[in-house]
Amino acid sequence: MAGSNVRRDRPATSNRISAYLLHHLKSLLFSLDKIYQAPTTTIMTVAVIGITLSLPGGFYLFLKNIDAISGDFRSSSQISLYLGLDVSDKKARALEKQITEMADVTSTRFISRESSLEEFRQNSGFGKSIDTLSSNPLPHTIIVEPVEGDTFMVRNLLNTLEAMPEVDIAKLDTEWLERLYTIIEIAKRSVIIVTILFAFAVLLIIGNTIRLDIQNRYQEIIVTKLIGATDAFIRRPFLYGGIWYGLLGGIISWLIVEIGYLAIAGPLDRLNLLYQSDMNLITFSFHDFIILITSSTLLGLAGSWIAVARHLNQIEPT
Amino acid sequence: MIEFHNVTKRYEGGFEALSNVSLKLDDGDMAFLTGHSGAGKSTLLKIIALIEKPTRGQALLNRINLNNLARHRVPYIRRNIGIIFQDHQLLFDRPVFDNVALPLQIQGYRPQEIAKRTRAALDKVGLLNKEKSLPITLSGGEQQRVGIARAVVHKPMLLLADEPTGNLDPVLSREIMEIFVDFNQVGVTVLVASHDLGLIEELDKPRITLNNGQLILNDLADTEQEAYSGWK
Numbered sequence: 013m014a015g016s017n018v019r020r021d022r023p024a025t026s027n028r029i030s031a032y033l034l035h036h037l038k039s040l041l042f043s044l045d046k047i048y049q050a051p052t053t054t055i056m057t058v059a060v061i062g063i064t065l066s067l068p069g070g071f072y073l074f075l076k077n078i079d080a081i082s083g084d085f086r087s088s089s090q091i092s093l094y095l096g097l098d099v100s101d102k103k104a105r106a107l108e109k110q111i112t113e114m115a116d117v118t119s120t121r122f123i124s125r126e127s128s129l130e131e132f133r134q135n136s137g138f139g140k141s142i143d144t145l146s147s148n149p150l151p152h153t154i155i156v157e158p159v160e161g162d163t164f165m166v167r168n169l170l171n172t173l174e175a176m177p178e179v180d181i182a183k184l185d186t187e188w189l190e191r192l193y194t195i196i197e198i199a200k201r202s203v204i205i206v207t208i209l210f211a212f213a214v215l216l217i218i219g220n221t222i223r224l225d226i227q228n229r230y231q232e233i234i235v236t237k238l239i240g241a242t243d244a245f246i247r248r249p250f251l252y253g254g255i256w257y258g259l260l261g262g263i264i265s266w267l268i269v270e271i272g273y274l275a276i277a278g279p280l281d282r283l284n285l286l287y288q289s290d291m292n293l294i295t296f297s298f299h300d301f302i303i304l305i306t307s308s309t310l311l312g313l314a315g316s317w318i319a320v321a322r323h324l325n326q327i328e329p330t
Numbered sequence: 331m332i333e334f335h336n337v338t339k340r341y342e343g344g345f346e347a348l349s350n351v352s353l354k355l356d357d358g359d360m361a362f363l364t365g366h367s368g369a370g371k372s373t374l375l376k377i378i379a380l381i382e383k384p385t386r387g388q389a390l391l392n393r394i395n396l397n398n399l400a401r402h403r404v405p406y407i408r409r410n411i412g413i414i415f416q417d418h419q420l421l422f423d424r425p426v427f428d429n430v431a432l433p434l435q436i437q438g439y440r441p442q443e444i445a446k447r448t449r450a451a452l453d454k455v456g457l458l459n460k461e462k463s464l465p466i467t468l469s470g471g472e473q474q475r476v477g478i479a480r481a482v483v484h485k486p487m488l489l490l491a492d493e494p495t496g497n498l499d500p501v502l503s504r505e506i507m508e509i510f511v512d513f514n515q516v517g518v519t520v521l522v523a524s525h526d527l528g529l530i531e532e533l534d535k536p537r538i539t540l541n542n543g544q545l546i547l548n549d550l551a552d553t554e555q556e557a558y559s560g561w562k
């Protein structure tokens with residue numbers, strides 16, 4: 013008891029440490045056993061957590077796919093150069109060759125005034141009215157395919173090309189793409205807000221479940237306190253309970269998102285087959301999975317910690 | 331072991347459950363705490379068990395001042411006390427063995443050691459054959475004996491019992507009291523609150539009697555002056 017008054021038969025330190033680890037293991041299994049004994053409550057709680065987390069998880073996956081698709085667009089962005097009407101066929105072809113050799117350019121395609129007009133005649137339905145024109149109003153066109161790179165590089169290239177005397181108009185067809193990027197950026201922030209809100213909801217759900225758990229085991233807490241249990245000892249099974257809820261809820265949310273993914277991926281495959289496109293949905297990577305599970309587990313721990321801190325210390329024997 | 335110096339306990343609401351109580355219980359002593367219902371017996375035991383704090387005066391357990399003990403030290407002090415309640419306070423969701431083993435688990439004993447000591451404690455109260463039973467299936471006397479086994483399994487230096495025979499018939503009451511006498515004979519300090527005056531008479535142990543929160547009889551009183559002078 014007091015310093016000099018050493019207790020009889022106190023276990024040796026090494027025994028105490030292994031007994032301590034054993035107790036951790038026991039609390040872990042004990043909390044799992046509690047879950048097993050109250051399956052309805054547990055399934056409900058875990059399902060609610062799973063559904064709650066599947067929303068930000070699904071949004072995240074949706075954005076990941078949009079990002080990948082828009083990345084494809086970005087790499088295929090083209091610059092159209094409309095030359096002056098006075099530029100000769102020979103001069104235009106020389107210019108095309110010069111541009112092809114530029115560092116930031118992958119390839120070029122030359123469309124002559126004549127073929128432009130021919131194409132227009134055939135596709136527009138204005139064939140007859142075009143025949144009445146005395147001269148060809150269409151310019152030579154060079155389609156420039158930039159190397160893959162960021163917007164800044166493409167803009168630079170655009171400016172260089174536009175400055176050339178033969179070039180009348182240089183047009184980058186990415187304004188709508190930039191608008192899309194802005195929308196994606198907004199969506200990303202929304203996902204962050206949604207994630208924070210839903211994480212908070214999970215925290216409350218777990219906190220409340222653990223609070224009820226503490227109330228149900230009121231008598232046990234009183235008795236163990238009276239026979240000398242430390243706060244840490246009493247806390248432990250509840251904290252492990254929270255960890256289990258978080259972990260299982262995370263796995264459920266992952267399953268929900270995966271099932272949703274499979275439901276969409278099937279029809280998309282058929283679509284690809286029909287249109288010979290190759291849009292591929294991406295799902296959670298292993299890395300994403302680990303992050304999802306880890307954060308849901310940590311949420312479980314945090315939620316139970318809050319409940320324990322708020323309610324356990326108030327229970328004292330009287 | 332236990333020293334009270336002018337301890338007064340006033341509950342919230344102003345009721346004075348103990349008034350200026352001074353007493354001393356030495357290591358190895360056994361005494362009965364008697365008095366009418368509401369005299370303050372439970373309050374006195376609760377102060378020793380760190381469930382209540384004195385409003386005035388000093389309460390000491392093994393020279394440790396119980397008045398302003400840091401919260402984190404409380405469990406470690408309690409581990410030296412075995413407490414027996416009138417209503418046993420058993421956990422009904424687990425078998426007898428697990429109930430009795432609880433103090434050892436809390437203190438981090440190894441499983442083999444827990445099994446050995448738990449069986450020894452159950453043997454002492456004559457319930458070795460009931461270790462797998464659920465407490466609900468036991469009689470009142472048996473439940474009380476499980477409570478005693480749990481209180482002594484970790485070999486505490488002090489046993490406190492609050493009306494342990496309150497709900498039992500005279501034969502069972504006597505059996506329970508004799509278990510306490512046995513523990514006292516192997517060196518455990520014992521303080522039993524009871525108003526079973528006939529039984530106390532028979533057992534011939536010192537008595538401490540409270541009346542409306544005041545000490546009116548103390549068979550251990552002669553030692554108290556000593557303790558007091560030793561204190562200054």
Ligand SMILES: Nc1ncnc2c1ncn2[C@@H]1O[C@H](COP(=O)(O)OP(=O)(O)O)[C@@H](O)[C@H]1O
Pocket residue numbers: 330341342343345346347365366367368369370371372373374
């Ligand atoms: N928590 C409490 N709050 C207020 N009054 C209490 C409390 N506990 C006990 N009392 C009062 O203190 C007096 C002594 O109680 P107690 O110590 O339980 O007596 P005993 O155990 O001798 O019957 C009683 O009048 C009781 O009503």
Ligand SMILES: [Mg+2]
Pocket residue numbers: 371372373492
């Ligand atoms: Mg009482």
